[in-house]
Amino acid sequence: MEHHLTERExxxxxxxxxxDDVVSAAADHLARCAECRGRLEQxxxxxxxxxxxxxDVQVSQELIAQVLAQASKPAPAKIVPFTKRPWLGAVAAxxxxxxAVLIGSLxxxxxxxxxxxxxxxxxxxxxxxxxxQQPEADKSKEAMVAASKPSASSEMVKSLAxxxxxxxxxxxAKEPAAxxxxxxxxxxxxxxxxxxxxxxxxxxxxxxxxxxxxxxITSGAAGAxxxxxxxxxxxxxPASAIELVTLPRREKVQLTIYNSxxxxxxxxxxxxxLKKSWNWLQLMWANTLIDPTSLSxxxxxxxxxxxxxxxxxxxxxxxLGRWLIRSQISGQVPFEITYFTSxxxxxxxxxxxxxxxxxxxxxxxxxxxxxxSGEDYENAQTRxxxxxxxxxxQIAELAKRQYPYDRPVTGLGYGMGREGGGAGFGGAYTSWxxxxxxxxxxxxxxxxxxxxxxxxxxxxxxLYTIEGTETIPDQWGKRLLxxxxxxxxxxSLYKYDEERWGDQTTRFVKFANDKKHNLxxxxxxxxxxxxxxxxxxxxxxxxxxxxxxxxxxxxxxxxLNLGPARLVQVEPKLMDYKTESYVFxxxxxxxxxxxxxxxxxEMTNTSALPIEIEITRGFGTAYWTLQTDIPYxxxxxxxxxxxxQLEPASKRTLEYTVRTYHGxxxxxxxxxx
Amino acid sequence: MEFSLEGLGKAxxxxxxxxxxxxxxxxxxxxxxxxxDSAAFGELVRRYGDxxxxxxxxxxxxxxxxxxxFQETFKRVHEKSHTFRGPQFKGWLFKIATRVAxxxxxxxxxxxxxxxxxxxxxxxQDGSELAATxxxxxxxxxxxxxxxxxxxxxxxxxxxxLPARQRATLVxxxxxxxxxxxxxxxxxxSEGTVKTQMYRALRTLAQRLPEM
Numbered sequence: 001m002e003h004h005l006t007e008r009e010x011x012x013x014x015x016x017x018x019x020d021d022v023v024s025a026a027a028d029h030l031a032r033c034a035e036c037r038g039r040l041e042q043x044x045x046x047x048x049x050x051x052x053x054x055x056d057v058q059v060s061q062e063l064i065a066q067v068l069a070q071a072s073k074p075a076p077a078k079i080v081p082f083t084k085r086p087w088l089g090a091v092a093a094x095x096x097x098x099x100a101v102l103i104g105s106l107x108x109x110x111x112x113x114x115x116x117x118x119x120x121x122x123x124x125x126x127x128x129x130x131x132x133q134q135p136e137a138d139k140s141k142e143a144m145v146a147a148s149k150p151s152a153s154s155e156m157v158k159s160l161a162x163x164x165x166x167x168x169x170x171x172x173a174k175e176p177a178a179x180x181x182x183x184x185x186x187x188x189x190x191x192x193x194x195x196x197x198x199x200x201x202x203x204x205x206x207x208x209x210x211x212x213x214x215x216x217i218t219s220g221a222a223g224a225x226x227x228x229x230x231x232x233x234x235x236x237x238p239a240s241a242i243e244l245v246t247l248p249r250r251e252k253v254q255l256t257i258y259n260s261x262x263x264x265x266x267x268x269x270x271x272x273x274l275k276k277s278w279n280w281l282q283l284m285w286a287n288t289l290i291d292p293t294s295l296s297x298x299x300x301x302x303x304x305x306x307x308x309x310x311x312x313x314x315x316x317x318x319x320l321g322r323w324l325i326r327s328q329i330s331g332q333v334p335f336e337i338t339y340f341t342s343x344x345x346x347x348x349x350x351x352x353x354x355x356x357x358x359x360x361x362x363x364x365x366x367x368x369x370x371x372x373s374g375e376d377y378e379n380a381q382t383r384x385x386x387x388x389x390x391x392x393x394q395i396a397e398l399a400k401r402q403y404p405y406d407r408p409v410t411g412l413g414y415g416m417g418r419e420g421g422g423a424g425f426g427g428a429y430t431s432w433x434x435x436x437x438x439x440x441x442x443x444x445x446x447x448x449x450x451x452x453x454x455x456x457x458x459x460x461x462x463l464y465t466i467e468g469t470e471t472i473p474d475q476w477g478k479r480l481l482x483x484x485x486x487x488x489x490x491x492s493l494y495k496y497d498e499e500r501w502g503d504q505t506t507r508f509v510k511f512a513n514d515k516k517h518n519l520x521x522x523x524x525x526x527x528x529x530x531x532x533x534x535x536x537x538x539x540x541x542x543x544x545x546x547x548x549x550x551x552x553x554x555x556x557x558x559x560l561n562l563g564p565a566r567l568v569q570v571e572p573k574l575m576d577y578k579t580e581s582y583v584f585x586x587x588x589x590x591x592x593x594x595x596x597x598x599x600x601x602e603m604t605n606t607s608a609l610p611i612e613i614e615i616t617r618g619f620g621t622a623y624w625t626l627q628t629d630i631p632y633x634x635x636x637x638x639x640x641x642x643x644x645q646l647e648p649a650s651k652r653t654l655e656y657t658v659r660t661y662h663g664x665x666x667x668x669x670x671x672x673x
Numbered sequence: 674m675e676f677s678l679e680g681l682g683k684a685x686x687x688x689x690x691x692x693x694x695x696x697x698x699x700x701x702x703x704x705x706x707x708x709x710d711s712a713a714f715g716e717l718v719r720r721y722g723d724x725x726x727x728x729x730x731x732x733x734x735x736x737x738x739x740x741x742x743f744q745e746t747f748k749r750v751h752e753k754s755h756t757f758r759g760p761q762f763k764g765w766l767f768k769i770a771t772r773v774a775x776x777x778x779x780x781x782x783x784x785x786x787x788x789x790x791x792x793x794x795x796x797x798q799d800g801s802e803l804a805a806t807x808x809x810x811x812x813x814x815x816x817x818x819x820x821x822x823x824x825x826x827x828x829x830x831x832x833x834x835l836p837a838r839q840r841a842t843l844v845x846x847x848x849x850x851x852x853x854x855x856x857x858x859x860x861x862x863s864e865g866t867v868k869t870q871m872y873r874a875l876r877t878l879a880q881r882l883p884e885m
Contacts, residue, residue, distance in 0.1 A: 011875045015846075017868045047878070048885040052825040053832065054848060057730050059722035059743070064715070067744055071714050071751040 005029060005036045010043055230277055230326065248272055251334065254381040255472075256463075257344050257369070264344040264373070266290075268337045274306065274327040281323040283337070288374035294340040297323050305329045343373030344472075346384050348482065348527035350549070352509070352560075353541065356534045358492045358609055361509065364484045365524065369470070370477040379469040386462040386525045386551065462523055485518045492609075493559070496570040497616040505613070507545060507565035512557045524552040531562055567607040568646070570615060573600045575655075583664045592664030601654040605646035615642045621660050623669040628656035699762030707754055718747055721763065724849060725770050731844045732774040734833040742777045746770045767845065767859040775837045824883050831881035839874035842867055 005013070005026060012018045013026040030037050252269040272281065285292060292313070299306040305328040312322050327333075346369045353362045369382060464482075472478050491510040495501070509531060514520035528548050535542035545562025552558050576598035583592035605611050622637040635641040646652055661669040697705075697716070705713035725746060729739035749769050757765055832840060838860070845856045846867070853871070857864045 007879065008872065008876070011872060011879065015871060015875060017872055042884070043879060045884045046882040047875070049824060049828050049882045050832075050847060050878070052821070052828045053731055057723060057727035057736075059718075059726050063726075063740055063743065064718050064722060067718050067747045068711065068715050070744060070748050072711060 004033065005039070007039075007043070010036070010040050014040065014043060014047065230328070250378065252381070253377055253379065254383065255344060255377060256383040256385065257346050258385045259345055259347070260385075262342050262345065264341050266337075266339055266341055266377075269300070269334055270337060271332045271334050273332050274325065274330060276327055276330040279325040279327055281325055282320065283323070284320045286319040289342040290373075290375070291340040291342070292319075292321060294338075295321060296338045297325075298336045298338075300334040300336055302329055302333055306333060341373045341375065343371065345370050345372075348525040350524075350527055350529040352529060352531040354490070354492075354509070354531060354533045354544065358533065359489065360486075361488045361490045361511065361531075362484070362486045363488055363519075365482040365527075366479050367466070367482045368477055368479045369472055371472040371474055374474055376471075376473040378471045378473075380472060381469050382466040382472075384464040384466070384525075386464065386523070462525075464522070464525075488517045488519060490517075492611065494565050494568045494611055494613040495616070496613065498572075499616075499618050501564075503570075504564040505568045505570050507562040507568075509560045509562060510557065512555065513552045514555045520554050523554055524549070526550045529560055531560065567605070568611060568613060569602075569604045569606075570613070571602045571604075572617075573602070574598070575600045576657075581665055581668075585664075590663070592666070592668075593662050594665055595660045595662065596657060597660075598657045599655065601642075601656075602651065603644060603646055603654065604651045606649060608648050610648055611646050613644050613646060615644070615654070616640075617642070617656075617658075619658055619660055621662070623661035623666045625659045625669075626656055627659075628654075630654055630656070632656070700759060703754055703757060703762060706751075714751065717750075717762075721766055725766065728767065728770055728844055728849055729774055731832065731848055732771075732837075732840060733777060734829055738777065742770070742773050745777070746773045749773065761855075761858070764855055764858045767849070767851070768861065771841050771845075771859060775841065824885075827881075827883045831878055834881065835874050835877060839870050839877070842870040843874040843878075846871055 009018075009026055013023055013030070016023060018026075030040060248270045250268050250270055252267075254267040256265040256267075258264065281297070283295065295311060297308050297311075299308070307326040309324040309326055312324065314320065314322060346367050348365060348367050350366070351364045353364075355361065367384065369384075371377065466480060466482075470478060470480065488511050493508040493510055494505050495508060496505050511517050512519070513524055526549060528546060530546040531544045532541040533544045534540070545560075547561045547563070549558060549560065574597060576596070578596050579593050580596065581592075581594040582590055585591040599617070601615060603613055603615075605613075616635060616639055618639045620638060624638075624640075626632060626640055630642060630644070633641045633643070640658075642654060642656075644652060644654065697713075699717065699720075702713040702717050702720075706717065722743075726739060726743050729742045729746070730736055733739045733742060746766070746769055749772075750766060753769070759765075832843065835843065841860060842856055845851045845859055846853060851859065853864050853867045857867045860867065
C-alpha cells in the first residue's frame, strides 16, 4: 500500500476484518509508515478501554438455584396457533356469533315478561320514593330493578333478596330531589362545592339499604316521605366522583392578602342546601394553590342543629375533600368556608405630579393586586396586610375579624363593588383610601362611587380594607386607586454631597405624612414612586424621577430621592493650600501641623425656578475650623453643611477656608475657635 | 471412576488416579435433560452460566436486568430443548441469549424512566454500578478509583449506545471471543455481515471511547 491507511483500514487491520492478503499488505505499510503506526496506536489506546468491561462475571449459586427451580417445572404444553389450523378459527367464529345471537334474543324477551308482571302499586311505591327524580341515565336501572320484582309485596321482598346486585346499582344512584339548589352554578372554578345528599348509604351499605327499602315496601308506605330519624352511623364517603354536582354560588368572598408570607386567607360564604340527614359536601381544589390542611367549614346559622363531623380525603381522588355534615334541619343554610391559598399578592405604587412652581404635589396611590392562585375571585372584598406577620394563628385570628376595631365608613357596603374585572379605576371613582384625613377632590359622580380603604393598626402590622368588592380573575392583575391627595406642600431640595452622590447634584422632594400636608390619615406602604413635573403651560407632563419608598408612618417626614439634577450644578474648586504651625518632637521630627485650604464653590441654577441647595462638605477629621461669611451648620463631627437659595438662571459663589489640625496640633484645637 | 493404564504394569499410577472425570458433552447433557435428568440441566447452567451472564451484562449494561435475562434464557433453553438440532450447543445457547437480550433491551427502552437524580442517572442506567466499580477497584488511590470508574462507565455507555445488533456482534466477538464464523452462526447471518456490523460498531466506539 502506497497511501496512508484510512481509519477503516486501521480498524479492519486491528480486528482482522479483512482477508489475510489485505491484512498483510496493511502490516507491511505499517512497518514502513510511522504516521500510520501512530494513528493505529492511538486507536489501540481507545479500544484498550473496552477491556474495562472485561470484568469477571460469575453466576451466583442463588441464581443457578432459581434457574433450576424454574426448569424443574414441566415445559409448557405445545400451543398450535390458529394460523396453522385455519378451520379452528372458523369454528370459533361461528360459535361466538351463535352465542351472541342467543344472548340478544334472550335480552329482548325478558323486559316484555317483566313489564307484564309489574303491578301498579309497586310502580307508585318506587316512583314516589327514592327514585322520584332520577336522571335519565338512571331510569334504565330503575326500570331494570322495578321490572325484576313481582307484583305482590311478599314476592317483592323475596325478589329484593335475590336481586341484590341490581339493588346495589340503585343505591349508588343519585338522589336529585334532595339536592335542589336555587342558585345557578357559578362560573368560578375554585373550591367547587359539590353537595351530595344521601338519605341512604351507597353501595357498600347496600344490605342495610335493602332492609330499609324492604321495610318501606312491606309496610305499604307507598309515597311516604323519608324517615324523620337520622341514622346513627354516617354513610360511607362515596369513593367515586359520579355524584350530582351542584355549585352554589359564592354569596360573599373576602381575601386577606399577606404579602410577606405569600399567603391569603379566603373566607367564602355559600348557601348550601342541606337535608335532614347525613350530608356530604365536596370541595375540589385542583389546579389551585389552596392549602387543603387549612380548610374550615362553619355554619353561620342554625349552629346548634348542624354538626360538621369530619373532613375526609378519599383515596385515589386527588385534590378533593369531603365534609360530613349531620343536619337536623332541611333547607338552605349559609356556610362560611375558610382556607389559605398562595398566589395572590399586592404591591403599592405612587405617582406624584408637581405643580408648576414645584411647591405642591398631587399624589396618587395605587395598589396592584395580582392573582395567580388558579382561582377566580368574583366580587371579593380585598384586605391587604402591611408588615411582617409571624404567627399563623394570629393571621387567622386577625383575618376572621370582620372589622378589627370599628366598622369602616362605608355607605357603600359589601357588594357595591364593580363587577367584570375591567379597567377598575379612573374617573368614576378616584379614591378608596381611608377617608377622613385625606382631602379628596372628587366630583359629585366620583363621590358616589368612591372607594375606601380602612386602615387598622394591629401591633406590628396594618390591615387595609379596600372598600367595596373587586373581581380578580385568575392570572389577572388589577390596579386599584388607593388614594389621591392634592396640594401636598412639598419642598424641592437639591443636595450636593461628594461622599454620597459623587460630583452630581441630587434632587429631592420632601414632605411629611401628616395632616399639615393633607396626608397623615394612614401609614403609606412601601412601594415605587414616580414623580412628574409640568412641562409646559398646557399641562403636559415630564418625568422628573423615581425612587422606592419604605413604609412611611404617620407624622413621619419623607424625602424622595429623584436622582441627579442636571439643571443645578455645583463645582468646588480648591483655591489655596498651605501648612503651618508645625510642632516638633524631642528628636526634631514633625509631630503636628495645620492644613489650611481655601475652597470656592460655584453653584449654578439653570432651571426656571428658585431653588434651595444643600451642600455638605467633609474634612476627614473632627479637628477643623471654618472661616466664611456664609452661615453653615456643623452637620456632624467631620462635616459642615451650607444651605443656599438660588434664583432662577443664576450663579452664586461660596467661599470658605478650613483649617484642619493634625498630630500634636489636635491638642491645640478648640471647638468653635 | 478410576482409570488404570493397561500394559504399564499392574500398579496404577498415582498421578493418573487424580485424572479428572471425563466431562459429558453438551449434547449428552441436553439429551439427559430431555429425559428428565435435572442434574444434567444444572451442569449445563454451571458450564455456561458465567459466560452467558457476562454476555447479558454487557448487552444490557445492568447486572440486575442481566440476571432476569439470564433466567429467561435458561427458561427458554429448558422449554425449547427439544428443538435443538446441533451441532454446537454453545452457539444455540448464545442465539437464545441474544434474542432474549435484544427483546429485553427493546422492552427496557420502551419502559425507560427518567431519573430525577441526574447525577445518578448520568452514571449509567444504574448509578449503583458506578459505585460498585469504585468499590471493586483494587487501586488504593481513591481518585484513581474514581477516574477508572468514570472511564468504565463511559465505556459502558458507549457500548450501550450501540444498536442491539452491533452490540451483540461486538460482545460475542470481542468479549466472548467467538470467531466471526461462530458469531455469524449465533446471529443467523453471514460472516460478511458480522464483519460489517463489527466494523460499524468499532467505528462508532472510536469516536466515543476514552483514551487509556
